[in-house]
Amino acid sequence: MIDEKTHSAVVLKRLDLSNFRNYSVLHLDIDSGPIVLTGANGAGKTNLLEAISMLMAGRGMRGAGFEVLLAKNSPVPQWAVSALVDGPFGPVRLGTSWQLPDNGTGTSRLGGRIASLDGDATVGIGALAQHIRLIWLTPSMDRLFSGPGGDRRRFLDRVVSVTDLAHSRAISAFEKLMRQRNSLLAEADYDAVWVSTIEKQMAAQAVAIAAARLASIDTLQGHIDAAQARDKARGKVSIFPAARLILQGSVEALLRDNPAVQCEDEYAKILFDSRALDQAAGRTLNGPHRSDLMVLHAEKDMEARACSTGEQKALLVGLILAQARMVKSQFQGRMPVLLLDEIAAHLDKDRRKGLFDELLATGGQCWLTGTDTMQFETLQTKAQFFTVKDGIVSPQH
Secondary structure, eight states: OOTGGGGGEEEEEEEEEEETEEEEEEEEEEOOEEEEEEEEESSSHHHHHHHTTTTTSTTTTTTTOGGGGGGTTOOEEEEEEEEEEEETTEEEEEEEEEEEEEESSSGGGGGEEEEEETTBBBBBBGGGGGGGEEEOOOOGGGGGTTTTTHHHHHHHHHHHHHHHHTTHHHHHHHHHHHHHHHHHEEEEEEEOHHHHHHHHHHHHHHHHHHHHHHHHHHHHHHHHHHHHHHHHTOOOOOOOOOEEEEEEEEHHHHHHHHHHHHHHHHHHHHHHHHHHHHHHSSSOSSSSGGGGEEETTTTEEEGGGGGGHHHHHHHHHHHHHHHHHHHHTTTOOOOOOEEEETTTTTTHHHHHHOOOOHHHHHHHOOEEEEGGGGGGGTTTTSSSEEEEEEEEEEEEE
């Protein structure tokens, strides 16, 4: 029986894999609380989390091509992921699969991927989002604050997309239009009228993207500030420092102070005025594809990139927890499923315990991986433990 807390969380109750990465076949029954996967590097822990992440639109937590996910020496040219999920509308069977196209190249639209909802394979992958929301944290994200701006922008857009399902489509539309404009500008005698038409369409998508980002950043900051205020009222100091978020971008700056229609006109003019520069550069130099997310350690008033490795990881974990609260507030009060890969890295013992306490307090389902069971000793009686070895998942007793 699902306890009262679980009613406020999305829960995977069963997971089935077929020919996915190093899993030829997997059938796994799951409890509602934390799930801990331990095993050596390369055993398949991350592959399991990646499979779950395929239940949302996009290419999952690793961003890999669908053809790469097909198990080596698979007897059939198809991988599949299916899960029994208890979400806002009760238990439902969600699934997604990909089949190698007949031409053997794996390059057809969407790579031959389909989705299914209670056996109905006519639905789009976006339909699954009505029943499940996922948030993940991977080791590659540990370099988020010190890495290139593009990484932070993609992180921000993932944050936005979990609650705003139209955001990814707006980004795809903008990027397609931008490629068309770049191609036209590459011609010595381009059609200026056609370029103007494209620039107006780009402006509409750019403002939609910027508006969604600003709304999500403001909401996320609100959840961070609210948690900090609650801790202060209780005389508690959170083990995860509060962040201050600043979105840097030309279109976002315009939208902060002007109506959307005016911003569209302004950005279209910027594109018109920069044609010569963009033509020389071979790319569009101004727009939402150049925006960046600045993260500050609020208490120290210090950029995250200047913080220690441990502080950066703690800031990142705090952001993920705040995002989970934000998603819950916008997803019919349901806590999303958290996929936390190698979560113990760069966290000392106190911060690990603090994280596990926070996760238990949410009442949500979270999947955690690590190489050493001892990293999760404080969860021994509160989580479901599995050992992963060579694509085989065995319960620990």
